[in-house]
Amino acid sequence: MAEPIRIRIKLDGDLADVRVLIGHPMETGLRKDSKTGEMIPLHFIQTVTVTLNDRPVLEMQCNQAVARNPYLQFRVRGASAGDELAVNWADSRGESNGIKAKVPAGS
């Protein structure tokens, strides 16, 4: 069940400032469901891969210590308006999702 990903890119020269918000519960396995009283199983993103025109620019690995609905900000050099930036994640249950966005013209 894929939740949405939001992305915002700002271009300054050849530097793309990227902010990503990934919808994901990032369950620690230590939390109880308030309705049923049952423990909610561990469920977290393990890898996030970012590419610029299919070229890898950032590879993140993590565990349940990243906060719910993971937020990431990073800066990619060598970007131009119209380039395609893609963010893809995969989690501990084998689920995955991604987003593609065009780099906007610089301000």
Next chain:
Amino acid sequence: MRKARRILLQALLLPALALVPLRLLAAVWNRAAFEARDLATALREAGVGEPARSEDIVIRAPEIAENGAQVPVEIQSRLVGTELIQLFVERNPQPLAASFRFLGGTEAFISTRIKMGETSELRVVVTAAGRTWFNSREVKVTIGGCGV
């Protein structure tokens, strides 16, 4: 003739083969490091030896985090040739929280939010030009964020 062709094939294949394991390693989640329950094991499994402290690793995080479930952390490395940044929360149940590999000229900078179970040192290990360095910073946590 055949020998020459074989040598030519080998010459073409060798660089390709050398590249494959690196790409695969980068993509596979480092289970042993991320599941390690003590700092020494996490550091060892993450391939960290005994790095020296470097003030060129800048850690921006609140001195006091009221909510351990959402602690903003920003890391910047001014070390030339920074390839990898690894973030350890020393007193979390699993100390290694995240790693970031920078490729193709991406700035050695990351901003994210993490969970902290209690007051702890944040230890950041940077691999730059084949050497490792670290810096650390304490964040005091008012309400822990592991059971949320």
